[in-house]
Amino acid sequence: MRDHYLKSIRIENFRGISKGILEDFQDINIFIGRNNTGKSSVLEALYLFLTDGHVDFLDRRSLRVVVTRRGWYGTETVSHLFTDPNSPSIIEGGNTQGRKDKFSLSISIPYSTELSYAKEAGLDINRTVCLKADKNDRALYRFYISSEGKTHYFILDEGYFTGRRSNTLFIDDLLVKSFGEPEKIYSVILKLGGRDVLDRVLSVLRDRYPDVRDVTPLQIGDRWVLHVLYEDRSIPFYSMGDGFKLAFTYVMLSSLVRGGYLIIEEPEQHQHPGSLDLILKALYRAARNNDVQIFISTHDIRVLDRFIELAKEEGGVLVKVYKLSLEDNILKATTFDLEELYTYRKELEIDLRL
Numbered sequence: 001m002r003d004h005y006l007k008s009i010r011i012e013n014f015r016g017i018s019k020g021i022l023e024d025f026q027d028i029n030i031f032i033g034r035n036n037t038g039k040s041s042v043l044e045a046l047y048l049f050l051t052d053g054h055v056d057f058l059d060r061r062s063l064r065v066v067v068t069r070r071g072w073y074g075t076e077t078v079s080h081l082f083t084d085p086n087s088p089s090i091i092e093g094g095n096t097q098g099r100k101d102k103f104s105l106s107i108s109i110p111y112s113t114e115l116s117y118a119k120e121a122g123l124d125i126n127r128t129v130c131l132k133a134d135k136n137d138r139a140l141y142r143f144y145i146s147s148e149g150k151t152h153y154f155i156l157d158e159g160y161f162t163g164r165r166s167n168t169l170f171i172d173d174l175l176v177k178s179f180g181e182p183e184k185i186y187s188v189i190l191k192l193g194g195r196d197v198l199d200r201v202l203s204v205l206r207d208r209y210p211d212v213r214d215v216t217p218l219q220i221g222d223r224w225v226l227h228v229l230y231e232d233r234s235i236p237f238y239s240m241g242d243g244f245k246l247a248f249t250y251v252m253l254s255s256l257v258r259g260g261y262l263i264i265e266e267p268e269q270h271q272h273p274g275s276l277d278l279i280l281k282a283l284y285r286a287a288r289n290n291d292v293q294i295f296i297s298t299h300d301i302r303v304l305d306r307f308i309e310l311a312k313e314e315g316g317v318l319v320k321v322y323k324l325s326l327e328d329n330i331l332k333a334t335t336f337d338l339e340e341l342y343t344y345r346k347e348l349e350i351d352l353r354l
Contacts, residue, residue, distance in 0.1 A: 002096070002291055002293070003095070003096055003097055004095060004096075004259070005025065005027075005095060005096050005293045006025050006046075006050070006093050006094075006095055006261070006293060007023070007024065007025055007093075007094050007095055007096050008021065008022060008023040008024070008025065008093065008094045009021070009022050009025075009042075009045065009046060009049065009091065009092070009093045009094075010090070010091070010092040010093070011041075011042070011045045011089075011090075011091055011331065012089065012090040012091075012092075013082055013083045013084055013087050013088065013089045013090065014041060014044075014045050014081065014082065014083070014089040014090075014091060014105075015038070015040075015041035015044065015045075015080070015081065015082075015083070016036070016038060016041060016083060016326060016329055017038050017041050017042075017045075017083065017326070017329060017330075017331045018083045018084075018328075018329035018330060019329075019330050019331065020038070020042075020330065020331025020332070020333075021331075022042065022322060022331075022333055024320065024335070025293070025295075025320070026318035026319060026320040026337075027287045027288075027293060027294065027317045027318045027319070028283070028284070028287050028293075028294045028296070028307060028317055028318070028319045028320070029293075029294065029295045029296070029319075029320050029321075029322065030296050030297075030298060030303065030304065030307070030319065030320070030321045030322065031043070031295070031296065031297045031298075031321075031322050031324055032297070032298060032299070032304075032321060032322070032323050032324070032348065032352055033323055033324035033325060034325075036326065037324045037325050037326050038324050038325075038326050038331050039297040039324055040070075040265060040297065042295075042297075042324065042331070043170070043263050043265055043295060043297055044066045044069075044170075045091045046261075046263055046295055047062055047065070047066060047168065047170045047263050048062060048063065048066055048091060048103060048105070049091040049092075049093050049101075049103045050093075050166070050168040050261050050263075051166045051168050052103060052133065052135055052140060052160075052161075052166075053066075053103065053105065053133045053140075053143075054133075054140070054141070054161065054166065055166055056166050056168050056169055056170060057165075057166055057167060057168060057169040057192075057256065057257055057260065058169065058188075058192075061151065061153070062166075062168075062170070063105075063131070063133065063143055064143075064145070064151050065170065066081070067081065067145060068149060069172065069174060072149045074127075074147045075127060075128070075129040075145065075146070075147050078107070078129045078131065078145065079107070081105065081131075082107075083329055085107055086107075087106075088104045088105060088106035089104065089105045089106070090102060090103075090104045091103045091104070101135065101136055102134075102135070102136055102137070103133070103134070103135055104133070104134045104135075104137075105131055105132070105133050105134075106131070106132050106134075107129065107130070107131060107132075108130045108131060108132035108142060109130065110125070110128065110129075110130040110144065111130075111142070111154075114130075114142065114144070114154050115128070115144075117152070117154070118144045118146075118152045121150070121152045122150055123144060123145075123146040123150050123151075123152055124146045124147060124148065124150075125146075127146055127147035128144050128145065128146045128147070129144070129145055130142055130143070130144050131143040131144075131145075135160070138157060138160065139156045139157060140155070140156060140157050140160055140161075141153050141154055141155045141156050141157075142154045142156065166260075167257055167258075167259055167260025167261065168257070168260055168261040168262075168263070169253060169256065169257050169260075169261070169262055169263070170263040170264075170265075171250065171253050171254070171262065171263070171264050171265070171267075172264075172265040172266075173265070173266070173269050173270070175253070176246065176249050176250060176253070179249055182226040182237040182238070182245065182248075183217060183224065183225070183226050185226075185248065185249055185252055186215065186216075186217065186226050188252070188256075189201065189252050189256070192256055193255065193256050197252070197255050197256055198215070200255045200285075201215075201248070201251050201252050201255050201282075202214065202215065204251050204255070204278055204281055204282045204285065205244075205247070205248065205251065205278065207278065207281060208247075208274055208277065208278055209244070211230050211231065212228060212229070212230065213229045213230060213231055214228075214229040215227070215228055215229065215237070215248075216229060218234060220236075225237070225238070228240060228244075242270075243271070243272050243274055243275035244275070246270060246271060246275055247271070247274075247275035247278040247279055250267065250275075250278075250279040250282065251278055251279060251282040254279065254282040254283050254286050255282060255286060255290070257286070257290065257292055258290045258291060258292065259290070259291040259292070260291075260292055260293075261292065261293050261294070261295070262283065262286060262292055262293075262294045262295070263294075263295045263296075264283065264294065264295070264296040264297070265296075265297050266297055266298055266299060266300075267279050267280065267283070267296065267298070267303065268298060268299070268300040268302065268303060273302065276300075276302060276303075276306075277306060280303060280306045280307065280310070281306075281310065283296070284307065284310045284314065284317060285314075287317045288314065288316045288317045298352075299352050300352065301345075301348065301352050304321065304341060304345070304348065305345075307319050308338060308341060308342070311338055318337075318338075319337070319338055320335060320336070320337055321335065321336040321337075321341060321348075322334075322335055323335075323336070323348070336348075
């Protein structure tokens, strides 16, 4: 286990979880369970805690992502961040060195001086809700969001964020689809990771597409179009199969972060077996080679099976499974290490299908 890895998390009054503790995190941590057992809420709590609800590796406002990612239906959406909106959400984590930190979020009374700036930023201040974020009881910022979903941050402690860059990325279906044109994906790779990251992406892709030599823009008419290069030909990225295109985006995102955290929601969505295999291999290698701790939710037994296979084939990574349940809003978990997975696999497969 790396020194910076998260070892445990305590969640209180967040989404449908009134209380819950998850402990003994490993390199790759997989959350399973039936619908409405808290899997997505645990991922969101991890995301907020690891980013302070501020910005993630792609400079996305992580609190805004969490507030809006399940759908936006006005300021009432905000109240559903809490089991009880009259009390703060508390997310407390401990790392492998024994350090504990606490992130808390609460609904706050808007400040009149801040509302004038929020109005200038285009928010309808008559239909705006304010959230206050603290870290270890230190006020970090207030977050305003209007009924139209427009947001504005007021940083209360500039010194806390100076020189900090979050090394956390939450990958879900919405993020993958947001990239749109493949040239945007390629630009992100080179801007944030350079050629080294592109080479890591290609090394994973070649496990399934061994003839691929490179991915690069080539000029067609008056525009540059991303192409996949083979030894004897090039094919526009747009002409590749959907499986290849989705896998490329997931693998790219999984390869960007080093020395940080990846949070993945249901990577099996819209994937056929070949592309899912590439995604899981990229995640495994990120944990093994890039000093990345990974948290994944899934409904698909293929995810567990592939990580079991990769652990046998490549080694160097500890995998743990958390079967979650919610009883009267109390989060509970039954845990399995790799050896226990062999024994209980059939039971887990039946449960994942429900």
